[in-house]
Amino acid sequence: MKKHKYIKSILVIFLLLPFLSCDNYLDIEPKGKQLLESVRDYNLWLDNQSLRQSSIYGLIYFSDVLDMPTIDDLIDNYSEYSYTWAPQLASDPFTSSPIWASAYNSIYYYNAVINQIDDAIEGTQEEKNKLKAEALLGRALVYLDLTNLYGKMYNETTAATDLAVPFVTSIDITDPTPNRSTVEKMYDHIIGDINSAIPYLPADNSQNRFRGSVAAAYALLARTYLYMGKYDLAAQNAQLALDKGPNEILQHTTSSTFKDLKVRPDAIYSRVGGSLYYGSVSPTLDLLRSYNRYDQRLPLHYTTLGDYSFTVRGRTKYSPYGTVASSTAYPNWGIDVAEMRLILAEVAARNNETVIACDHLDLLRKKRFATANYQRFDSNDSEAVLAKIIQERILEFPFCGLRWFDMKRLAAQGKMTTVNRYNGLGNIIATLQPNSDRYTLQIPIQVMMYNPEWEQNP
Known part of the structure; x- marks a missing residue:
């Protein structure tokens, strides 16, 4: 049996890390004073609020649906x-x-659980296996985001040499920091961890959607394969997620109320985008005008709709908690049923199965309109159907992190247009071309300073 692990002491070491060997520097500061000894301790560890809020809120600032109408030329x-x-x-x-x-x-x-749970006292081996599986799944979700932020979009011909991020598995700060893994290796790790977790994950997480489940694992595999462009595998896993977990899309009306993300029936795997208490943001006028006048997502999440002409930047705001009868309409930054339906629709469209694609699309869209105002979308043009599905992903997930990754994968396919940023006077202050290096983030200077041998992204 290992000695008790005091996270307080680890915190002190990490605070001193900039003064230690540069090989160990990852720029992290684990927080807390939790004594990890029993299986119960590790279970509580996975309920940590920071893990619930572990999605990357900053993703919304990169996307083409966010506006900053008051920004000036001094970027600081x-x-x-x-x-x-x-x-x-x-x-x-x-x-x-x-x-x-x-x-x-x-x-x-997550690594603390993966590495140490087998030495925990009390509890059964089955319980330990379940907690390790949940940690593997949670870690895979974070690594998928990191890989697609700091590495190029998966390309089968270049993934073996394109660099991504270090695959860190240790919690011992005396261990050298791994070099940047390739995009291919990171996807191998992500898929391997998810598949290793599936046999031990619980079948039902309906009492706590922030925790892992078999359906959550298949849903994450579906997203992973979508990003890789392996569309048939994406659809296969999306359907498994719906077969083995929640398969309900909530009806949106002007009086909709929502359960907390912990128990929301359409959530497969819940996450909150950064701090739970972030405020409203400004959508672009193009985003607002792309909604149908009768789309109930408008009055649910957007303030000051006026006559729906949307002519003044910044007048209409996106309210994450909802604007009407609900204070818990917060968008799920994890994975929900709507995303799985849209993955199934997209894959069908790419396979020229337009009727099937429109059927999946219909299952979502009819829940976003009052019956009297709803018109089903149908087309036998696969490109038109695909464009409609991508547009629906924007309308459904405008400010929960997915749009930036959609932009990146579409840019890699030659299907993104140039995006401009404007100051308060309407002058262009930044431009993102479809082939821009900025679709891949540079490694932070705070990290490169202690790992100067790493190759920096352009």
Whole structure:
């Protein structure tokens, strides 16, 4: 039996990390003083609020559906650096690195369970296997985001040489930091961890959607294969997720109420985007105008709709909690049933199965309109159907992190247009071309300073 593990002492070591060997520097600060000894301790560890909020809120600033109508030409903070796709998201090499630090903090939490749960006292081996499986699944979700932020989009011909991020499995800060893995190896790790977890995951997480389940694993595999462009495998796993977990899409009306994400019936795997208490953001006028006038997602999440002409930047805001009768309409930054339906629809469209694609699309869209105002979409043009599905992904998931990754994969397919950023006067202050290097983030300077031998992204 190993000695008790005191996270307090580990915190002190990590705070001193900049003064230690550069090989060990990952820019993370594990927090807490939890004594990890029993299976119950590890179970509570996985319920940590920081893991529930482990999605990368900053993703919304990169996307083409966010506007900053008050921004000026002096770009000087994290949100503005992100919004203008600056090479670096922080200018001070001695501050914590945005995105990277919080993501590797989450990975540290999961690694603590994966590495140490077998030595925990009390509890059965079955319980230990379940907790390790949940940690493997949670870590895979974080690594999928990191791989697609700091590595190029998966390309079968270049993935073996395209660099991504270090695959860190240790919680011992005396271990050398691994070099950057390739995109191919990162996907191998992600898929391997998910498949290793499936036999031990619970069949039902309906009492706590923030925790893992078999359906959550298949749903994450579906998203993973979608990003890889392995569409048949994406559809296969999306259907397994629906077969083995929740398969309900909530009806949106002007009086909709929503259960907490912990028990929301359409959530497969719940996450909150960063701090639970973030405020409203400004959507672009193009996004607002792309909604149908009768789409109930507008009055549910957008304020000051006026006559629905949307002519003034910043007047209409997106409210994550909802605007009417609900304070719990918070979008799921994890995975839900709607995403699985849209993956099935997209794969069908790409396979020229337009009727099947429109059927899947219909299952979602009819839940977003009052019956009297709904018109089904049908077309036998696969490109038109695919465009409609991609548009529906924007309308359904505007501010929960998915849009940036959709932009990146569409850009890699030659299907993204140029995106411009405008200051308050309407002048262009930044431009993102479809072939821009900015679709792949640079490794933070805070990390490169201690790992100078790493190759930096362009």
